[in-house]
Structures are given as C-alpha cells and as structure tokens.
Amino acid sequence: MGSIEKHWVRFLEKGDEPSFSLIYNMLVDDLFSYGMSLGFEEETCKDAIQDTFFKLYTSRNSLKHVENITAYLFKSYKHRLIDIAANNTKREPLDHRVESFTTDVTILDDLIDMETTEMIKKKVTSLLSCLTENQQEVVYLKYMIGLQHKEIAEMLDIQEESARKILHRAMEKLRKSVKFLFFC
Numbered sequence: 001m002g003s004i005e006k007h008w009v010r011f012l013e014k015g016d017e018p019s020f021s022l023i024y025n026m027l028v029d030d031l032f033s034y035g036m037s038l039g040f041e042e043e044t045c046k047d048a049i050q051d052t053f054f055k056l057y058t059s060r061n062s063l064k065h066v067e068n069i070t071a072y073l074f075k076s077y078k079h080r081l082i083d084i085a086a087n088n089t090k091r092e093p094l095d096h097r098v099e100s101f102t103t104d105v106t107i108l109d110d111l112i113d114m115e116t117t118e119m120i121k122k123k124v125t126s127l128l129s130c131l132t133e134n135q136q137e138v139v140y141l142k143y144m145i146g147l148q149h150k151e152i153a154e155m156l157d158i159q160e161e162s163a164r165k166i167l168h169r170a171m172e173k174l175r176k177s178v179k180f181l182f183f184c
Contacts, residue, residue, distance in 0.1 A: 005068070007020075007022045007023050007026075008023060008069040012060060012063065015060065023069060027070065027073055030144075031073065032045050034074065034145065035048060035078075038078070038081060040085065044084050044088075045081070047084065048080040048084055052073060052077045052080050055076070056073070071147065071155045074141075074147070074155045075154065127177050127178060128174075130173055130177050131173055134166060135166055135167075137156070138152055138156070138163060138166045138167050139174075141155065149163045150163075152167075
C-alpha cells in the first residue's frame with residue numbers, strides 16, 4: 001500500500017486531518033496540471049480542485065469503498081471540471097474543451113540553453129501531435145502524473161487491458177515517429 005493510500009485509510013477511519021492535508025499536498029499540483037492540460041482555465045482548475053477536496057472531506061463516511069484515492073480524485077476532478085464548464089457554456093462549447101487534451105512539455109531552462117529547449121519542445125510537441133487525444137491523455141497520466149494502468153483505467157472508465165493497449169499503441173507510434181523526427 002502506497003503512502004497516499006495509508007493516509008487515505010487514516011483519514012477514513014479516524015478523520016485524521018493531517019492525513020487529509022498530506023493527500024491534498026501530494027496531489028494538488030498534478031491535478032492542476034491535468035486540468036490545464038485538458039484545456040480549462042487556471043481559475044476553473046483551482047475552483048474544481050477546491051470543490052473536489054471539499055466534497056471528499058464532507059462525504060468521507062460514504063467513501064469507504066474507495067480503495068484507490070488517486071484514481072478516484074482524478075476522476076472526480078475531471079467530472080467537476082466538466083460540470084463547471086457545462087455551467088459556463090457561454091465561454092466555449094463543452095465538447096471542444098473536453099476533446100482538446102494538450103500537453104505542455106517543460107524543461108529546466110537553467111540546464112539547457114533557450115535554443116536547445118525550444119528545439120526539443122517543438123520535436124516533442126510534434127511527436128505527441130501524431131497521437132490521438134485519448135493516447136495523449138493516457139501517456140500524460142502514465143508518464144507525467146505517474147499513475148498505474150489500473151488507476152488510468154479507473155479514471156477513464158475503461159478496462160485495465162484497454163489502458164495498456166492504448167499506451168502500448170501510443171508508444172509504438174512514438175517510437176516510429178521518433179526515428180523519423182530525430183534522425184532526419
């Protein structure tokens with residue numbers, strides 16, 4: 001059982017607020033990045049995080065069935081973002097926002113000069129653009145957030161084997177594309 005799950009059990013069983021705070025602190029940045037990658041505005045992402053954790057805190061007693069808190073929070077967060085977007089349909093249609101998953105690759109500029117950084121960013125962005133949006137999301141969740149196949153499957157409401165296949169196909173596409181992109 002991982003650290004987050006141990007804190008989750010403590011929070012469920014004893015209402016341990018320091019454990020709840022640790023869960024929040026361990027996941028807040030990843031949740032925020034995920035929301036931004038889905039194309040939502042910064043304030044919407046922040047509001048959805050607060051709403052998600054508030055609901056988690058207040059409904060603790062009815063969540064004893066939740067074993068994987070990380071997957072549960074990412075899924076709840078995504079649903080909350082969609083709910084907020086549905087209430088704000090004046091700005092942008094919901095379909096566009098949910099279907100436009102993007103990733104922004106960041107590299108420490110202190111380690112690599114600006115020109116090299118831009119070149120690498122363009123190549124990675126180009127590589128990722130050859131993937132479907134579903135593949136991009138799975139790659140992001142696996143390698144940027146660090147979720148396991150089971151957690152990704154739970155979050156996206158698919159079978160674990162489907163998550164593995166999507167990731168495998170994405171990696172195959174990337175391998176083929178990287179040969180062309182980096183060695184031309």
